[in-house]
Amino acid sequence: MRRYCKYVKPYLPAFIIGPILMIVEVIGEVVMPLLLSMIIDSGILGDRGTAYIITMGITMVITALIMMAGGVGGAYFAIKASTGFANDLRKDLFNQIQKFSFNNIDQYSTGSLITRLTNDVTQMQHMIQIMLRLALRAPGMLIGALIMAFVLNARLAMVILCVIPLLSLAIYIILKVAFPRFTAMQQKLDVLNTTTQENLTNIRVVKSFVREQYEEEKFKKANFDLKESALSAMKVVIFTMPVMFMAMNVTTLAVVWFGGKQIIVGNMTSGVLIAFVNYVVQILISLMMVSMIILHGSRAFASAKRINEVFNTEIDLTDKNALYKDKTVQFGKIEFKDVFFKYYKNSEKWVLENINLVINPGETVGIIGPTGSGKSTLVQLIPRLYDVDRGEVLVDDVNVKDYSLKNLRNGVGIVLQKNVLFSGTIIENLKWGDENASEEEVYKYAQIAQAHGFITSFEKGYYTELGQGGVYLSGGQKQRLCIARALLKKPKILILDDSTSAVDTATEAKIRKSLRNELKGTTKIIIAQRISSVIDADKIVVLDDGKIAGIGKHEELMKTCETYSEIYYSQMDKQQVKAS
Ligand code: ADP
Ligand code: MG
Numbered sequence: 327m328r329r330y331c332k333y334v335k336p337y338l339p340a341f342i343i344g345p346i347l348m349i350v351e352v353i354g355e356v357v358m359p360l361l362l363s364m365i366i367d368s369g370i371l372g373d374r375g376t377a378y379i380i381t382m383g384i385t386m387v388i389t390a391l392i393m394m395a396g397g398v399g400g401a402y403f404a405i406k407a408s409t410g411f412a413n414d415l416r417k418d419l420f421n422q423i424q425k426f427s428f429n430n431i432d433q434y435s436t437g438s439l440i441t442r443l444t445n446d447v448t449q450m451q452h453m454i455q456i457m458l459r460l461a462l463r464a465p466g467m468l469i470g471a472l473i474m475a476f477v478l479n480a481r482l483a484m485v486i487l488c489v490i491p492l493l494s495l496a497i498y499i500i501l502k503v504a505f506p507r508f509t510a511m512q513q514k515l516d517v518l519n520t521t522t523q524e525n526l527t528n529i530r531v532v533k534s535f536v537r538e539q540y541e542e543e544k545f546k547k548a549n550f551d552l553k554e555s556a557l558s559a560m561k562v563v564i565f566t567m568p569v570m571f572m573a574m575n576v577t578t579l580a581v582v583w584f585g586g587k588q589i590i591v592g593n594m595t596s597g598v599l600i601a602f603v604n605y606v607v608q609i610l611i612s613l614m615m616v617s618m619i620i621l622h623g624s625r626a627f628a629s630a631k632r633i634n635e636v637f638n639t640e641i642d643l644t645d646k647n648a649l650y651k652d653k654t655v656q657f658g659k660i661e662f663k664d665v666f667f668k669y670y671k672n673s674e675k676w677v678l679e680n681i682n683l684v685i686n687p688g689e690t691v692g693i694i695g696p697t698g699s700g701k702s703t704l705v706q707l708i709p710r711l712y713d714v715d716r717g718e719v720l721v722d723d724v725n726v727k728d729y730s731l732k733n734l735r736n737g738v739g740i741v742l743q744k745n746v747l748f749s750g751t752i753i754e755n756l757k758w759g760d761e762n763a764s765e766e767e768v769y770k771y772a773q774i775a776q777a778h779g780f781i782t783s784f785e786k787g788y789y790t791e792l793g794q795g796g797v798y799l800s801g802g803q804k805q806r807l808c809i810a811r812a813l814l815k816k817p818k819i820l821i822l823d824d825s826t827s828a829v830d831t832a833t834e835a836k837i838r839k840s841l842r843n844e845l846k847g848t849t850k851i852i853i854a855q856r857i858s859s860v861i862d863a864d865k866i867v868v869l870d871d872g873k874i875a876g877i878g879k880h881e882e883l884m885k886t887c888e889t890y891s892e893i894y895y896s897q898m899d900k901q902q903v904k905a906s
Contacts, residue, residue, distance in 0.1 A: 329637060330450075330630070333414045337407040344403030345462040350396030352463050354389045356470035359604035361386050363478075367597030404458035412451035415633070419443055422636055427643035428711045432669070434636075437520025442636055445515055446629035453626030456619060464615035471608040478598050478605075482585055486609055489577045493610075496569050497617045500562055501624060507559035509628040514552040521548045566617050574610040581606055643713055649728040655737025657687040657722050658818035658849035660708060664717035667703060671715070677703050679872045681717070685865075687818075690842065690850045692860025694893060695869035701853045702743050704869065705821045708851075709738040721819070739817030741825040743853075745808045749793035752781055755807060756788075759814025768814065774840040775810035776833050777803070801828035809837070813845075821851045826859065834859060857894050866890070 334341055361382055369379040423439060475483040525532060525541050532541050581602055588594040645651070665681040678700045685691050693701050706712055707719050710726050719726045726734055739759070747755045756768050768788065772778040780803055784790040790797055799807070805825050812820060820841075826834045838859070841850060854860050861880050868876040868883060868890045876887030883890040 327630070329634070330411075330415070333411045333418075334407075336414065337410045340403040340407035340410070341458065344400050344407060344458040347396045347400035347403065348459060348463045349466055351393045351400060352466040352470060354393030354396065355467060355608065356474055357389060358386065359601040359608075360474065361389070362604070363595075363597035363601035365597070366600060367595045371596065400459060400463075404455045407458060408451045408455035411454055412447050415450065416443060416447050419447065419633060419636055422639075425641050426639070427641060428706070429642055429669075429713075430639055433639070435516065435520045437518070437523050438516040439636070440523065441512065441516045441519050442632050446512065446632050449622075449629035450626045450633070453622045456622045460615045460619050464612045464619065466612075467608055467615075468612035471605040471612065475602060475605045475609070478602055479585075479588070479594060482581060482588070482594075482602060485580045485584060486577060486606060489573055490609070490613070493569070493573050493613055496573075497566060497613070497620070500565050500569070501617070501620050504559055504562040504621070505624045505628070507555065507562065508625045509631075511552070511555045511559050512628055512632060514548070514555045518545075518548040518552050521545055563621060566614070566621070570610060570614050570617075574607065577606050577610065578603055643710060643731075645727075645729065645731045645734075647727070648730055650724060651730045652733075653724060653729055654733045655721055655729070655818045658737075658847070659687050659720075659722050660685040660819065660849065660851075661720040661723070662704075662707075662717070663720065665707065665714050665719060666716035667707065667712065667714050669703075669712075675872075676715075677872050678707075681874060683867060683874065683877065685849060685851070687849055688847055689864045690852065690862075692863035692866040693851060693853045693869060694855075694857065694860055694866060695875070695889070696871075696893075699869040700872045701869055702823050705740065705823055705851055705853065708819065708821065709735045709740055711740075736815065737817055738819045738821065739812035739815045740821040741805075741808045741812045741823060743823040743825075745805070745825070747792055747799075747804060747807060747811075749791070751786075751789045751791055752784075752807065753788040755792065756811050756814055759811045760816070763814055768810075771813040772807075772810045774813055774837070774844050775806045776829075776837050776840070777806040777810050780806075802826075802830065802833070805829055806833075806837070817848065819849045819851070820845065821853075823853045824855065825853075827855060831856075831858065838862075857897055868893075 365379055365382045365386075368374045369376075369382060420443060423443075472483070472486070475486060521544055525545065532538060582599070585594060585599040585602060589596055589599060660683075662681045662683040665678060666676050667678040668676050681704065693704065695701055703712070707714055708721065708726065710719075710731065713727070721729070721734065721737070729737075748758075753765075753768060756772065757763055759771075760767070765788075769778055772781060781788055781790070784797060792799065805828050809822065809825055812822075826837060829837070838852075841848075852860055852863065857880075860866050863879075865877055865879060866883055867874060868887050870889045875889040876883050878886065884894065
C-alpha cells in the first residue's frame with residue numbers, strides 16, 4: 327500500500343480540502359434536526375410567535391446553503407484528487423509494462439494487462455473518490471448524531487446503541503462473503519478482454535475460417551461467466567440495503583414507541599421526538615456509508631493486488647549490471663559459446679542445445695531448418711530479447727549482457743517473424759528506424775528493400791496512411807516495409823527472420839543482391855524456408871531440433887549434412903512437380 331502514497335502526494339491539497347468541506351456538510355446535517363425541533367417546540371407549539379419561526383426558517387435556509395457549498399466543493403475536490411491519482415497510476419503502470427522483457431510479457435495475457443490498466447485502476451479511483459467524500463462524513467455523522475441523540479434524551483438513545491453492533495455484524499458478514507467474489511469477477515473480466523482482444527485483432531482469420539459461430543460461443547461463455555460472477559458478488563451485496571432499511575424501520579418504530587410514551591408522561595416534547603427520529607435515520611445512513619466504503623474498499627483492494635502484481639513483476643532482463651554501458655556495436659562479430667536455452671525453466675527439454683557458432687563481421691549467414699527447430703529463438707538471443715540459460719552470446723567479443731540494452735539493440739536490427747506496422751503514414755513507420763533520417767535516406771533503404779517501387783505507385787506515395795482508414799498492404803509489401811524500417815537503423819548486424827516468405831522469388835533475389843552490394847559492412851543473418859534464399863550465403867547453419875546439424879557452404883552441406891540435403895531434395899521435388 328505504501329506504493330500508492332506517491333500518487334496521493336501531487337494532489338495532497340485536494341486530498342485535504344475535500345474531506346474538510348465534507349465536514350462542513352456534516353455539521354450542517356447534524357444541526358438541522360435541532361433547529362427543526364426548536365421551531366416545533368418553541369415556535370409552533372410554544373409561544374415565541376411567527377417572528378421566531380421566520381428567523382429560525384431563515385437560519386435553516388442559510389445552513390442548507392452552506393451545506394450545499396460544502397457538499398459540492400467536497401465532491402469537486404474528491405473527483406479532482408481521484409482522477410489525478412488514477413492518471414498517474416495508469417501512466418506508471420503502462421511504463422512498467424513497457425519495461426517488460428519478452429519473457430515477462432509471456433506471463434500475462436494481453437487482456438489481463440488491459441483490464442489491469444483500465445478497470446482495476448478505475449476501481450481504485452472510485453474507492454478514493456468515495457473515501458474522500460465519505461471517510462470523514464460517515465463517522466462524523468455517526469458520532470455527531472449519536473451525541474445529539476444522547477444530549478436530547480439519553481434513555482431513548484440506548485435503543486440506538488443496541489442496534490448498531492447487530493447491524494455492524496451483519497455488514498461484516500456480508501462483505502466477508504463478497505470479497506473473494508470480487509477477485510473472481512476481475513478474473514472473469516480478464517478472460518472477456520482477452521477473448522475480445524484476440525477476436526478483434528484476428529477478425530480476418532476468423533472470417534476466412536468461417537469461425538464466427540465458434541467465436542460467438544466463446545464470447546458468449548466469457549460474457550456469461552462475467553455476468554454470473556458479477557451476480558454472485560452482487561447477490562451478497564444487495565443484502566446490505568434491505569438489512570439496513572429493516573434496521574432503520576425497526577429502530578424508528580422502537581423510538582416512536584418509547585418516545586411516544588415519554589411524551590404522554592411529559593418527559594419529552596414532540597419536537598425532540600421528531601429530531602430524534604431524524605438522528606436515527608442519520609445514524610443508519612452513516613452506517614450505510616461505512617458499508618459503502620468497505621464495499622468499494624474491498625473491490626479496490628482486490629484491484630490494487632492485481633496492479634501490484636504488475637509492479638512487482640521482476641523485470642528479468644535488464645542492463646543494470648552491464649560492464650560497458652557506453653560501448654556500441656562496432657564490427658558486427660557474433661559468437662555463440664556453448665549456448666543452452668529453454669523458455670520454460672522447469673521443462674526438461676532444451677529449445678537450444680550446445681550451440682557453438684562464430685559469425686564474422688560482414689558475413690552473410692543463412693539459417694535453415696524445420697519449423698520449431700529453434701531458428702527464431704537462436705537469433706532472438708543476439709539482441710537479448712531472451713537471455714541464455716547456459717553459455718554466452720558475444721557481440722564483438724563482448725557478452726551481450728555487458729552492453730546497455732539500448733546500444734545493443736541499436737546495433738542489431740531484427741525483422742521479427744511476426745512483425746507489424748503501426749497505423750500512420752508509411753514514412754512515419756519507416757522512420758521508426760531513425761527519426762532523423764532524411765527523405766533521400768528513406769528512399770535509399772526502401773529501394774534496397776525493393777519497397778520504393780510499390781510505395782511510389784500509391785497516390786500519396788510515402789505519405790500513404792496505413793491501417794484503419796488507409797491502404798491495406800499485401801503480406802509481401804508489409805515484409806518489405808519491415809525490412810526497410812530495420813535497414814534505416816543502419817545496424818551493424820541485420821537479422822531477417824523469414825522476412826521474405828511472402829515475397830516472390832524474383833523480388834527476393836533482388837533484395838538479396840542489393841543487401842549484398844549496398845550493405846557490405848553489415849553482418850547479415852537470414853532465416854529462410856527456401857534453400858534458394860540462402861544458397862549463396864558465406865555460410866549456412868542447419869538447425870535440427872535445437873541442435874546445430876551442420877555449418878558450411880551449400881556444396882559442403884550437400885555432402886556432409888543429411889538434414890540439409892533432405893530439405894534440398896524435398897524442395898527440388900516440388901519444383902519438378904511444378905515444372906512438369
Ligand atoms: P523456428 O523459428 O525454427 O520455427 P522457434 O525458435 O520459433 O522455431 O521455436 C522453437 C521451439 O520453442 C518450438 O518448440 C516453439 O514451440 C518454442 N517456442 C517458441 N517461442 C516460444 C515462446 N515465446 N514461449 C514458449 N515456447 C516457445
Ligand atoms: Mg521461426
